[in-house]
Amino acid sequence: MDARLKRILPKVQKPARYVGGEYNQTIKDLSHVDTRIAFCFPDTYEIGMSNLGMRILCGVFNNMDGVWCERVFSPWGDMEDEMRKAGIPLYALESGDPVKDFDIVAFSIGYEMAYTTILNMLDLAGIPLRAADRGEEDPLVIAGGTCCYNAEPIADFFDLFILGEGEEVDPEVVELYRRCRAEGISKKDFLIKAAGIGGVYVPSLYDVEYNDDGTVKSYTPKCGAPERITKRIIKDFNNSYFPDKIIVPSTEIVHDRVVLELFRGCIRGCRFCQAGYVYRPVRPRDSGILIDQGIKLLQDSGYEEITLSSLSTSDYKQLPALCDGILDWCENKKTSLSLPSLRADNFSMSIMERVQKVRKSGLTFAPEAGSQRLRDAINKNVTEEDLLNSCRIAFEGGWNSVKLYFMLGLPTETDEDVVAIAELARKVLWVWKNHSPNKSRGVKITVSTSCFIPKPLSPFQWAGQVSMEEYKRRVKLLRESLKSKAIVYNWHDPETSVIEAVLARGDRKMSKAIETVWRNGGKLDSWSEYFSFQRWMDAFHECGTDVEFFTTRQRGKEEVFPWDISDVGVRKDFLWNEYVKSGQSQLSPDCRVRCTGCGANCLLDGGVCDA
């Protein structure tokens, strides 16, 4: 270990997260390695190690002969200060080698608020921030993850982006890189070739023109780059790579358990949800395969908890068989299955009862909106009856705490809709009073609201966000409507939501503001300890970024968006149609009731998705 590192580690909090050495880490013999990849997660170890995508893709890279992929996370502030003081550059956990010496630096970006952390990590590594400032000797800096569907705000910092699922395309990019390097081809020419790989977006190969009003006029590809970049998906999800060994951290992380991925995509079509559209089409993994994967991982890792991951676990057709299979194996062991929050319907409740035999901890439901009208407008197919029925079953079963999640500021929301949240919470309380077998223990109903953020590639991509003042007014209205002591109301601060909204629908001109925020000390912005609203607003002001242009502005049907170059399968006219229907509070059926023809099935051979 680096002697300087040894000296600073005793001074920082939780040093175990900075040293690697965990069970199942991948160590390779450098004499058999020709390409080194630094897989960077722009958040702390505890968050990054909980990310399933990172675990899958590190495994994919390390399965390649001659390739060694190591993990890199952002240090917390105390560690960063010590590293800078001691002159220690950002290093990878497995080898301890500086990130700057790697061939490829790959970021996984799932959250807009991580943008400043990316810059901080590049700087800490000693790598020039902007692609244009990097030479042949600098690593190739690439990124993947959901944020890359609108990569424009950070486009200037990356050599290329990978759109969609990485299991197949990532090795294609690495193989091309190795071939080009062996043939002495320049980085620029490599990038031109890389743009020919499906799913690869090379921002420097596009000229952007803007209209006088600041909206995008056009994207013009150069050097044979495609007009639009079609995201990549795994067509055969049953046979795609899933790690059979996982790194077991020696210090506690956020999701410290085995995770199984049930399916990709979502049948629901909630209009506020970006994930519900960009991950389509729906592709399940067979329950038999999942049970095998789960048992192997539990045995190999020593974890005593396993959980299920997908966008809507209740919609997994083989959920009973899967739960039975896992529970059978868990019998007589200390291992437990924990379920993510499920939909508020009868089917889900019967599963929950079976699984959570012992602990009657809190239940979480996300009705998202208080009134049926607004739930219809956002296409959240949950009725009040479903919700109250689920709560009744839960209370009868001995649960005594329910969390209800809502958004304020959804398109078409009125004061009546806001007050309806309070009414719904009161009805839940009423259900408890009528059905709880043991009222002496009391009940706790928690209502939480966040400020809605319109996201690209969802039907609400045209909608304006409510202003901060308006969100606060609605919070006050709801707070005054909630009077019972049994109901606790938490509301999220809208400041992060405003910044996230600017970045989510931002354009390429925004990189200057992001860099300015970082230069003024911005990093780890998803942490309240570090986030500064003022720092962001000052930077936007300094760089001439009109915040309201990106947040509250209502977009017109014909507007060209910065992310229109990303083709996720779902067509823009389909999204527009959904947006129009939301204005009329008109529901769309889920994909199993009737195919609504979103277009995502065209990504599959034969064009039939498994909804």
Next chain:
Amino acid sequence: MRKCRLVFEKTGRAKYISHLDLMHTMERIFVRAGVDIVHTQGFNPHPYMVFALPLSVCTESVCELVDVQIEDDESFDEIPERLNEKSPEGIKFKKAYEPLTKFKDIAYIDAEGRFEYDGRVSENLLDKLSNFFKKDEIVIKKKTKKGIKDTDIKPGITDIIFEKADDNTVLVKARVTAQNPTTNPDLIATALRELEPDVAPDFSEFMRMAMVFEDGKKFS
């Protein structure tokens, strides 16, 4: 079921694992190796695992002891190897046996330290160090639950010698009291920083070498 005492090392990168995290890590090592150990009864069963003396984070050890209870048909001889196959880097089991002694009888810990001086090591320095620890009392400020308190650490340091390793490094060999009071060998460097900053090292680290009975025999 029968009692099983394990001797293990915690060195290298594993020294940064905190005591609480070590307990979780141990639990998983046993599950992975398929060595069943007795759990406490109750609502939240957790493994019955008793560590002799918790080791502070950033300190290495080659003599850690933990007691667990295993199935009768488990063989003591095989257990260390089976656990080692499933352990993270730096945790290594050396022996498993039926415990015949009690942890409360551990009187002293033998620790070895490296004091790094960045080119300042001289004979003079060694004398100053030795003389410092010959004083009758060494009172330092120690953080306790009730705030900062003056504590005399001299009674806790039974033996201490300093040897020059190279121009940058002094080796420290110390015997400190293990219990009542527990003396963390790091306090040796702390005392120098507080009371004799001229001869305080630029960096110090310790390794536990052995646990010792009152009569000076090695505890096992």
